[in-house]
Amino acid sequence: MPVSSNHHNKKLTIHNIAEMAGVSAGTVSRVLNEQPGVGAETRAHIQEIIQQQGYRASFFARNLLARQSFAIGLVFSSTASELFAHPIYPELMGAIGDTLADEGYTLTLLTGSGERRNQRLLREAAEGRIDGVLLPDIRMGDEIVDALAAQETPTVVLGDREQRETIGWVDCDNDYAIMQLVEMLLEAGHTHIACINGPADFHACQLRMAGYHTAMRAAGLNVDANFEQYGAFSAEYGYQAAASLLQCASEKRPTAIVAGSDVIAAGCLEAAKALGVNVPEDLVLTGFDDNVLATFTHPALTTVKMPLKEMGRSAAHMLISFIKGEKENVRSLVLPCEIIVRESFRGSVQSRRG
Amino acid sequence: MPVSSNHHNKKLTIHNIAEMAGVSAGTVSRVLNEQPGVGAETRAHIQEIIQQQGYRASFFARNLLARQSFAIGLVFSSTASELFAHPIYPELMGAIGDTLADEGYTLTLLTGSGERRNQRLLREAAEGRIDGVLLPDIRMGDEIVDALAAQETPTVVLGDREQRETIGWVDCDNDYAIMQLVEMLLEAGHTHIACINGPADFHACQLRMAGYHTAMRAAGLNVDANFEQYGAFSAEYGYQAAASLLQCASEKRPTAIVAGSDVIAAGCLEAAKALGVNVPEDLVLTGFDDNVLATFTHPALTTVKMPLKEMGRSAAHMLISFIKGEKENVRSLVLPCEIIVRESFRGSVQSRRG
DNA sequence: CTGAAAGCGCTTACAG
DNA sequence: CTGAAAGCGCTTACAG
Numbered sequence: 001m002p003v004s005s006n007h008h009n010k011k012l013t014i015h016n017i018a019e020m021a022g023v024s025a026g027t028v029s030r031v032l033n034e035q036p037g038v039g040a041e042t043r044a045h046i047q048e049i050i051q052q053q054g055y056r057a058s059f060f061a062r063n064l065l066a067r068q069s070f071a072i073g074l075v076f077s078s079t080a081s082e083l084f085a086h087p088i089y090p091e092l093m094g095a096i097g098d099t100l101a102d103e104g105y106t107l108t109l110l111t112g113s114g115e116r117r118n119q120r121l122l123r124e125a126a127e128g129r130i131d132g133v134l135l136p137d138i139r140m141g142d143e144i145v146d147a148l149a150a151q152e153t154p155t156v157v158l159g160d161r162e163q164r165e166t167i168g169w170v171d172c173d174n175d176y177a178i179m180q181l182v183e184m185l186l187e188a189g190h191t192h193i194a195c196i197n198g199p200a201d202f203h204a205c206q207l208r209m210a211g212y213h214t215a216m217r218a219a220g221l222n223v224d225a226n227f228e229q230y231g232a233f234s235a236e237y238g239y240q241a242a243a244s245l246l247q248c249a250s251e252k253r254p255t256a257i258v259a260g261s262d263v264i265a266a267g268c269l270e271a272a273k274a275l276g277v278n279v280p281e282d283l284v285l286t287g288f289d290d291n292v293l294a295t296f297t298h299p300a301l302t303t304v305k306m307p308l309k310e311m312g313r314s315a316a317h318m319l320i321s322f323i324k325g326e327k328e329n330v331r332s333l334v335l336p337c338e339i340i341v342r343e344s345f346r347g348s349v350q351s352r353r354g
Numbered sequence: 355m356p357v358s359s360n361h362h363n364k365k366l367t368i369h370n371i372a373e374m375a376g377v378s379a380g381t382v383s384r385v386l387n388e389q390p391g392v393g394a395e396t397r398a399h400i401q402e403i404i405q406q407q408g409y410r411a412s413f414f415a416r417n418l419l420a421r422q423s424f425a426i427g428l429v430f431s432s433t434a435s436e437l438f439a440h441p442i443y444p445e446l447m448g449a450i451g452d453t454l455a456d457e458g459y460t461l462t463l464l465t466g467s468g469e470r471r472n473q474r475l476l477r478e479a480a481e482g483r484i485d486g487v488l489l490p491d492i493r494m495g496d497e498i499v500d501a502l503a504a505q506e507t508p509t510v511v512l513g514d515r516e517q518r519e520t521i522g523w524v525d526c527d528n529d530y531a532i533m534q535l536v537e538m539l540l541e542a543g544h545t546h547i548a549c550i551n552g553p554a555d556f557h558a559c560q561l562r563m564a565g566y567h568t569a570m571r572a573a574g575l576n577v578d579a580n581f582e583q584y585g586a587f588s589a590e591y592g593y594q595a596a597a598s599l600l601q602c603a604s605e606k607r608p609t610a611i612v613a614g615s616d617v618i619a620a621g622c623l624e625a626a627k628a629l630g631v632n633v634p635e636d637l638v639l640t641g642f643d644d645n646v647l648a649t650f651t652h653p654a655l656t657t658v659k660m661p662l663k664e665m666g667r668s669a670a671h672m673l674i675s676f677i678k679g680e681k682e683n684v685r686s687l688v689l690p691c692e693i694i695v696r697e698s699f700r701g702s703v704q705s706r707r708g
Numbered sequence: 709c710t711g712a713a714a715g716c717g718c719t720t721a722c723a724g
Numbered sequence: 725c726t727g728a729a730a731g732c733g734c735t736t737a738c739a740g
Contacts, residue, residue, distance in 0.1 A: 064734070066735095
């Protein structure tokens, strides 16, 4: 006698349950949705059968009426290896996932890039598989943003500042953070400060550069053309850029480098070591991200920590508010970064904070 | 005159399109699904209207019949900060996401932990929101695996070797990789080799320990009790464990440490530096994961690279084959790791490979 | 308190 | 080649 083959019956429907309980489907539905208007005994009986049969109402059928998927799409433009190199995403993703779960939403992950990814995203939204979209690593001028707007898909961009009707954004004060860092360097007596930045098509990098310029200008200092560079979020780029700068004649050589990421800064550090330049004695150095590796380099990196948890949470809440069609919702938000001081630059921070 | 307010009409249905085209809903459906049996003119006309109206059939309605969601759940037990500390997941996730996209599946991310996460997962599967489940960081004996099996939800576990009927697994040869590493150490003349491992409730860590034992036993060496340790995937743990070992009397001190992760190894390295022990001269050291930080420590870490891309792809394919109910499917798979040699231990590797 | 019926947006035999 | 009708699994007024 086969023991547990009773599990092989195909998916139960509400009608099966109704039949077993000797009631109509409508009554089972009312019990399922904890609606009033069902006799206590009947209700108990139906509940028991539901329990023992392990019945669950089909999500799709249930939501044909509601016309909502209670899912939101989280879209990454980067490939997996880029994600790997830029480690802010896991934390962001975790915060978004937790918030959505609390609000009863599900998270759909969309990776890949290019036209194919875009078509997929647009379709999923149009088909109603996702109710809204979160874009955490969009490049400047990515046409997906306009396409989403045209389709009226509720959308929130992270780390950019799109100004469109149906689109909201959440960012952190990249510019202010770098400005503070440069001011600290200026206070410590540095005048030859270079900014080795990430890619120019990241709005965040533009902001970081802007913060650098603001501080330099306020101090009445000119910025040498090769002291302001856009590149890639890679150690190789950091190495190259720093090496070429450090080989200049001493009066044109930077005494401080503000890097666009910790990985870039780590590359700069390697270059300095290779050229016998001591950090922080002969060159001070700062990063961005508060990447794990920032604590393992020698010296450990002074860096900027983005409020990733808060950004993720805020973006998720904002998007849900869009989806619900709430009227008085916040459509933009800038959250503060935090400067983390370590050995690569301790400068005048103490005095600033004191 | 408001320009683009014509976009505010509520969601179009197949009946609206049918009406506009002067045909029945059935005919529109046939065009939508590229089925034969529609006149060329009619088809063209309907397609034009669909195009111009930007109509997309509702995914939910469409799949009421198919009873498939074409979504699979990717479940993480760890919290976001743990994910952050253990950086194998982004790459795994990317490989899984890309493969699923190619196969027409969507990826639903489920984070969080404990009973709440489990209930959510079980419900999503029972409701038909997801067709199957991928478990990439399950702890040994996690009861979710049995619950999923009881519910007959197609499931594939990564990094563990569950033996159940409806459950498949994909792993890498953690044991063999560590065994190789230890053999290399033995060949280089080491006899005092310690294994500072990750948590004991990760099956991968058990395997790594097993590989260590196998090699030691084969060499006829006894393993001192405090030379085999389980701990946490953290630099702090690595530091503590290494520090206490390195302070022993010289004949009880290890000359080599095989760490359970790069982060642990980085902690060991810090301890060595703090105690004035030179790496690799006085102590050789290996990690696991090929984390970015492994290239930035001094010396850079010899480590083990898991075949994450292949694991992700294989797991996705295996799960889809389960979902499709294919008969002759592979239900288990072990993929090979790769040893990455860097400065922290160059030992007899050359001779092994030569 | 409970049931029969219509409807959600689509698909699919079945007629014609 | 095309349409009318039944059905997918649920919910929701409307009767009784």
